[in-house]
Amino acid sequence: MITAGIDIGSLSTNVVILRDDKIIVSHNILTGPNPCETSTQVMQESLAMTDRDFSEDDIDYIVATGYGRVVVPFSDKTVTEISCHAKGNHFFFPEVRTILDMGGQDCKAISCDEKGKVTNFIMNDKCAAGTGRFLERVASTLGISLPDLGPLSLQTVKGPADISHYCAVFAQQDILLLKRQGVYLTDILAGACEGIVKRIYPLLQQLGIRPDFAISGGVAKNIGIVSRLEKRLGMKANIAFDSQIVGALGAALFARDFLLSGD
Amino acid sequence: MIVVGIDSGIYATKVVLTSNGEVLTKAVLTSGFEDAYVVAERALKIAMAQCSLTEDSHKYILATGQGKSHITFADESAPDSVCLARAVYRALPSARTILDIGAAHALVVKCSRGIATRAVNSDKCAAGTGAYLDNVSAILGVPLGTMGDISLNSTEKIEVTSLCAVFAESEIISLVHSSKRIEDILRGVYRGLAVRLYPQLLQVGLEKDIALVGGMAQDIGLRGAIEELLSYKIMLPEDPITMSALGAAMIAEEKVKSRK
Numbered sequence: 001m002i003t004a005g006i007d008i009g010s011l012s013t014n015v016v017i018l019r020d021d022k023i024i025v026s027h028n029i030l031t032g033p034n035p036c037e038t039s040t041q042v043m044q045e046s047l048a049m050t051d052r053d054f055s056e057d058d059i060d061y062i063v064a065t066g067y068g069r070v071v072v073p074f075s076d077k078t079v080t081e082i083s084c085h086a087k088g089n090h091f092f093f094p095e096v097r098t099i100l101d102m103g104g105q106d107c108k109a110i111s112c113d114e115k116g117k118v119t120n121f122i123m124n125d126k127c128a129a130g131t132g133r134f135l136e137r138v139a140s141t142l143g144i145s146l147p148d149l150g151p152l153s154l155q156t157v158k159g160p161a162d163i164s165h166y167c168a169v170f171a172q173q174d175i176l177l178l179k180r181q182g183v184y185l186t187d188i189l190a191g192a193c194e195g196i197v198k199r200i201y202p203l204l205q206q207l208g209i210r211p212d213f214a215i216s217g218g219v220a221k222n223i224g225i226v227s228r229l230e231k232r233l234g235m236k237a238n239i240a241f242d243s244q245i246v247g248a249l250g251a252a253l254f255a256r257d258f259l260l261s262g263d
Numbered sequence: 264m265i266v267v268g269i270d271s272g273i274y275a276t277k278v279v280l281t282s283n284g285e286v287l288t289k290a291v292l293t294s295g296f297e298d299a300y301v302v303a304e305r306a307l308k309i310a311m312a313q314c315s316l317t318e319d320s321h322k323y324i325l326a327t328g329q330g331k332s333h334i335t336f337a338d339e340s341a342p343d344s345v346c347l348a349r350a351v352y353r354a355l356p357s358a359r360t361i362l363d364i365g366a367a368h369a370l371v372v373k374c375s376r377g378i379a380t381r382a383v384n385s386d387k388c389a390a391g392t393g394a395y396l397d398n399v400s401a402i403l404g405v406p407l408g409t410m411g412d413i414s415l416n417s418t419e420k421i422e423v424t425s426l427c428a429v430f431a432e433s434e435i436i437s438l439v440h441s442s443k444r445i446e447d448i449l450r451g452v453y454r455g456l457a458v459r460l461y462p463q464l465l466q467v468g469l470e471k472d473i474a475l476v477g478g479m480a481q482d483i484g485l486r487g488a489i490e491e492l493l494s495y496k497i498m499l500p501e502d503p504i505t506m507s508a509l510g511a512a513m514i515a516e517e518k519v520k521s522r523k
Contacts, residue, residue, distance in 0.1 A: 010433070033440045105430065127388065128429035137429065168429045169389035169398060170367060173273075180296050 002054070003061045003259060004046075005251025006039055007081065008068030011104030011132060012218065013038050014248040015046040017059070018256060025049045026245045035068035043074065061255040065247055067105075077258060082110055082121050084250030089214040090116025091253060092246070093238040097210040100200065100229075100237075101247070102219030104132040109203040111210070122207050128168040130199035132219050137168050138192045141175050142185060146222075153189035153224035161191035166199050193224040201232055214238040216246035264519060265322040267307060268346070268511030269337060271299045271330030274366030274393065274478060277508040278306040280314060281516060288313040289505050299330030325515035327507050329368070329386070339518065344372040344382035346510030351474050352377030353513065354500035358474035360467065362460070362497070363507070364485070365477045366393040369460055373467040381467045389428040391459045393479045398428045399452050402435055403445060410449050411484030417450035419443070426459060453488035461492060471495065476503040 007014045008031060017025040027046040032038045047054045056074060064075035065084040072078075085101045090112060099110040106125035112118050128134050139146045161183050165171045171192070178188050196219075213235050219225055220243035230237050240246050265287070270277040276294050280287040290310040294302050303326070311318065326337035327346045334340070343363070351358050351374065363370040368386035372379050389395045393407075400407040421443055425431035431452070438448050464473075473493070479485055480503035490497055500506060 033437065105433075126430075127427045133429050165387070167388045168427070169394050170387075173367075177296055 001256065001259060002059050003063075003252050003255035004043075004059050005084065005248040005253070005255060006043065006062065006064050006066075006072055006075065007084065007245075007247035007251060008035050008039055008064065008066040008072065009103055009105075009247070010067055012244060013042045013066070013068070014245045015042050016245050016248040016252045017046060017050065017054075018252045020256075023249065024051070026242060026248070028244050031068065036071045036073060039064070039068070039072045040074070061259040063251040063255040063258070065251040076255070079251060079254045081247050082108060082123075083118050084247045084254065085216055086110050086112040086118045086250065087116045087253050088246035088248075088250030089216055089238075089240070091249060092240045093212055093214050095212040096214045096238060098204070098207070098213045100204060100213070100215045102130075102132065102200070102215065102217040102225070104218055107131050107200060107203065109207040111207055120207060122203050124203065129166040129171075130196050130203075132217075134168045134171070134196060135192070135219065135222065137172055138175060138189070141172050142179065142188065144185070149189055150193070150222035150224035150226075152186050153193045154227065155186045156190040157184045158187055159190070160194045161187045163188075163191040163195045166195060171195065189224065193222075193228055196225055197228045197232055200229065204233070209233060209235070211235060212238055216240060216243045218244050265316065265320055266512050266515035266519060267310075267322055267324040268508040268513070268515060269303050269307065269324065269326045269328070269331075269334055270343075270346070270505070270508035270511060271303055271326060271328040271334055272365055272478070273329055273368075275504070276302045276306050276328075276330075277505045278303070278310045279505055279508040279512045280310050281509075281512040284516065286509065286512075289502070289508070291504060294330070299333035300335050303330075303334050304336065323515050323519050325511045325518070327511045339515070341511060341514050342379075342382075343370060343384075343507055344379040346507045346514060347372050347476060348374035348379035348510070349377045349513045350506045350510030351476065351500065353509070354506070355472070355474050355498050357472045358498055359470040360464065360473045362464065362473060362475050362489070363477040364391070364393065364460075364475070364479040366397070368392055369463060370477075371463050371467045373470065383463050383466045385463060390426045391456060391463070395428040395431070395456060396452070396479065396482070396485070398432065399435065399449070402432045403439075403448070405445065405449070411453075411482040411487075413446055414449035414453055414484035415487070416446040417444075419447040421447045421451035423448065423451040423455040425455075449484060450488075453484040454491070456485060457488035457492045460489065473497045475499055476506040478504055480504070
């Protein structure tokens, strides 16, 4: 039984192909201006990565998720990314009850039960504060690459700089001013990470945090955010080997379920 | 005696000099990245020179605006809403609601005979402020000052729904990719901005007439969109940018008089 999940996010598109319960391919590319073309491209590339040179017909069931899920021309069904992140995280960490999905353009706090089914969620998708976009903007303003941001933010000299605005546009002005005042780059980055954590924490608080806790999405790769959030929560965060594929994995698991139940 | 009103804004610092109720001169400088008091001092010096006044002429200074607490050489400070109510009453006596749209804030003031009775300020988020339009200008490569005029040539109704200035960037890029015209996109941007400002206007209890002031007031696209939404004309004072500073000078005069 071969099933696949495709997660079309605002910034990256991910595919997971499962043989029964085993991941045989996971792949991600940047979402282009045309999400429909991106979905076809990422699926072709993923199929080419399989050991037996699969074609689309070899896949028994495909579930699409993410903000672009409706435009995927080859999907059998769509499922919201909230359900998929819960299911995907539950697959890696069966004890997980609270999930934070930090994506490129939104941030979701999700509660799930022992089966990985969503029981409640809160999301911010109206504002770039607390999302990957905020971090991208910080990185580009300071001329550093996104993967360097987290590690650098942990090397503060005088502690986190004060970035009082949570709005990404106003925070950028704060950052330019700090830079001009000669504040250390690492201290500015630490301030930016603190700012994001300050913004995300109330979402989790409002939802109610039950252990175990997991983080998925692209921002989970940022050690500067993850370590500060762990400290704030007093709790370890479970993070999959590739935090960006969790939604696609959830979709592939749904595909498996639908196939088995004959849906 | 000379009185001075200083409005220390995020983007611009405005100074108005008055004497016995008459405006003597005005000066507007870009705030830049300097300390607020340094720019204010320079603007004051320019204004003084314009009236051939020397630095040691006796004066009373009142500061307002986001940076008012940093204007250490001012004798006093007053909230923006109080200053605006005073100046708008002088310029447009029939105005009951003032909408002040600056670089980094949107302030709505309800007023009666020069007294501010209610004020709602939003300065935490770029939506509904000049910063939002500045971001649009950068992404489209269209100068901020020309956007309003361009939007008037719109022929197709497009919705730009992003509340967040950062998310609006991607929305606008995809509109450009789908071959939408700049004119129509800009009109959509202005209409979206008006929709975002509307709840804030309602919050103070919208009452006619409405005066538009602040750095963005002269943007014809923004003004048109707000008028379209409210379906009546809004008023524009002669020099909408320096209204807060003028109000500050007026209050300074009152203070000086009450002391005598």
